[in-house]
Amino acid sequence: MDIQDYVARREQELSQATGNIRDFKVFDFNYIPEKPLMRDEVKPIADALLRYEKTGIANNLLVFGSRGSGKTLTVKYLTRLLGQNGLHSIYINCRSHNTSFKILAECLGVKPRGCSLSELWQRFCQEHGQRTVLVLDEVDLLSDKDKHKDILYLISRSPENYMAILLSNNPKLLNLLDESVRSTLQPEVVHFHNYTAPQIVDILKERAAVGLSRHDDVMLQQIAAMTARNTSSDVRVAIKTLYYMAIEPIQDLQANFERARRDILGDVIQDLNDRTLLILRAAVDDRDQHARSVYETYCAVSGQAHEEPFSYVHFYSTLSYLQSLGLILLISTKVGKTYTNRIQPLFDQGLFEAVWQARFG
Ligand SMILES: Nc1ncnc2c1ncn2[C@@H]1O[C@H](COP(=O)(O)OP(=O)(O)OP(=O)(O)O)[C@@H](O)[C@H]1O
Ligand SMILES: [Mg+2]
Structure with a gap:
């Protein structure tokens, strides 16, 4: 296939797919549905x-x-x-x-x-x-x-x-x-609280009913399940996956989900302030990955960046914040006789390095 053939084929695929989209606004994260899903909160x-x-x-x-x-x-x-x-x-x-x-x-x-x-x-x-x-x-x-x-x-x-x-x-x-x-x-x-998979399905159903000419309920359930399992139930990832499935239906669901998740996490990392980014640097670099040793690495990294490090208490509360952003997971583990948190980064390291390079060179 030469370049012209490729472009012509892709154009046809894309216009077929966009034909299924009735209203693009439902994919805008600022869109306010007429009837948002009700919940106790x-x-x-x-x-x-x-x-x-x-x-x-x-x-x-x-x-x-x-x-x-x-x-x-x-x-x-x-x-x-x-x-x-x-x-x-x-x-x-x-x-x-x-x-x-x-x-x-x-x-x-x-x-x-x-x-x-x-x-x-x-x-x-x-x-x-x-x-x-x-x-x-x-x-x-x-x-x-x-x-x-x-x-x-x-x-x-x-x-x-x-x-x-x-x-x-x-x-x-x-x-x-x-x-x-x-x-x-x-x-x-x-x-x-984080949405459950069935709640995410309901949100997606409403979006699909307004925004798409046709949709597949089983696919919505799969997107919701992946979102609940692999993110902190961030509905943005689910909505963006639905969007990619609408415009790129030939891509498989897993690939579109990963792409959506990557987009959203990229924005999150980009938005972090410098001191919080230094904590992520330490979480990536520290071999041990236990909270205490990551804190020590963080203090060293801060010194190199000429930033005053947070106290341990502040550092620790920033870890909960990073967890709520879906960037790390805190796993309680036993070391010797006591419990400590192990920090598991959930983001793609390449994504992080790109932001880091741009910020700290
Ligand atoms: N109950 C709901 N009904 C319909 N759509 C929803 C509902 N809850 C969230 N959404 C959609 O999910 C997306 C994320 O929701 P929202 O922006 O309110 O999250 P948030 O908690 O403010 O996140 P952040 O902490 O990142 O600011 C939005 O596009 C929103 O329209
Ligand atoms: Mg918000």
């Missing part, structure tokens, strides 16, 4: 928002769970639904606005320069005289430079009784906050 958030709407007494929430467990979708869906009753809410992603200052500037639609934090806060209070829910998504990405996370303190002390909803991958987030913030915020903690 939705209830405490809906109840807290309703209580706030009725009483004006803030019930702050900290929602945590693994990647792709539906936190963002659920909170966006509920705030939009209650917005129809007149409940005002603001959504900010801390990945793009990673300091208290930038968050307030974004809320006010101004450039984050030229005013002090307290001026911005005053303006925020003037503009939001009514009940307001502030959703801070990916709150664990607030910069280390924003040491005291002032925005959380301001919100929790506000005379207007604003309500905060914090979304995080990190189960230990509360431990990382100042005592003063923790004691005024006092959030109700809601844990989003």
Whole structure:
């Protein structure tokens, strides 16, 4: 086959396949389905928002769970639904606005320069005289430079009784906050459990019904089973696999699944901050792979990169965070008479090395 034949054949295959796609938007991770799958985790958030709407007494929430467990979708869906009753809410992603200052500037639609934090806060209070829910998504990405996370303190002390909803991958987030913030915020903690395979099937069915002209239920079950088994049930991997199966049906399912998983993990590694990337470097390099020895390797690697290493406690909580991102697995193992965690990397090393090279050369 020459190049022309190959291109012609592939073009025909692709146009046949895209003919099966009715609506591409269902494959966009920001798509909000008309009826997201209901689960118990939705209830405490809906109840807290309703209580706030009725009483004006803030019930702050900290929602945590693994990647792709539906936190963002659920909170966006509920705030939009209650917005129809007149409940005002603001959504900010801390990945793009990673300091208290930038968050307030974004809320006010101004450039984050030229005013002090307290001026911005005053303006925020003037503009939001009514009940307001502030959703801070990916709150664990607030910069280390924003040491005291002032925005959380301001919100929790506000005379207007604003309500905060914090979304995080990190189960230990509360431990990382100042005592003063923790004691005024006092959030109700809601844990989003990983989806089960049958729940993932239901989510995929809804996507397929809207987005595809035809689909095969058995394939959806296989995608869901693979996602539950090989990732921390990250629904994004399942949706992307469905997408690849739709546009590349001749590829086998396993290959499309691996490709989807690789894409998603690549994004996750790319998004890590430098200090967290150093921990992954140590997890890859350390021969022993036990938490203590990985910590020692991490301290050495940090020294070489001229970064101050985390304390062991902080290092350890970052390991849980990396586990919730689906990048490592912590396996409890007995060494001598005590138990320790062995760290098993779950990502492709080539993928990691590419990000590492670009960052630390
Ligand atoms: N209950 C659900 N019904 C329908 N689709 C869902 C549901 N939960 C998650 N999804 C879909 O799965 C994908 C991942 O969900 P979402 O972005 O809410 O995860 P997340 O928990 O916020 O992940 P992260 O921690 O990475 O931010 C999205 O495309 C979302 O639409
Ligand atoms: Mg999210």
